[in-house]
Amino acid sequence: MTDLSQYLPILLFLVIALGLSSLFVFLPMVVSRLTGAHQPTEAKLAEYECGFPAFEDSRSQFDVRFYLVAILFIIFDLEAAFLFPWAVSLGDTGWVGWGTMMLFLFELVIGFIYAWKVGALEWE
Template identity: 80%
Template sequence: MTDLSQYLPILIFLVIALGLSSVIVFLPMGVARLTGTHQPNADKNSEYECGFPAFEDPRSQFDVRFYLVAILFIIFDLEAAFLFPWAVSLDVTGWAGWLTMMVFLGELAIGLAYAWKKGALDWE
């Protein structure tokens, strides 16, 4: 027969984690309701990040520039993610690694210049 008492610390850890996460999630909501800061109005429900109303027909058309900006952000965010391990391992990769990263950064710079020239970064 298996001795399940070895799993007791894991069970205690999971119960504490569930309790703490519940407190972190639900306590601010309860405090907001009790103190009166939960008062939705038109200004609080208005769009402020995406640029178009969030609560309307889902088949409505909107500007494709939102996607262009998101794609450009992801590209340059990944560039930053590649720069850190490259910088850490530069002593191992040597000049070949340095040259390869310069080619990569050059391609990204050409892509940025192209997007800038095409007006992908202009906002009206």
């Protein structure tokens, strides 16, 4: 039989987090309606998508460059996320860890050069 009381702090944390997040979302809405600050206009209710007006037709083509830039950002962001734990544990991993990270960075630089040469970073 397992003792479920050890999960009580986690449950308490989740309840408090849910309560606070709900409070931060719904309290400004309630206060704006009670104080009369809620005055929606057409401009306030308009969608905002990447600096250009929303599409009229949901089946219209979308420029693939947005996705390419997002994927490249994620790749280089993950690379930066891998560097911090590697730097912290470099004393434990030694030369093998250093060599592995240099190989990873080399592959990343090759990918960056390829993306640059293909023109994936160009925005026209």
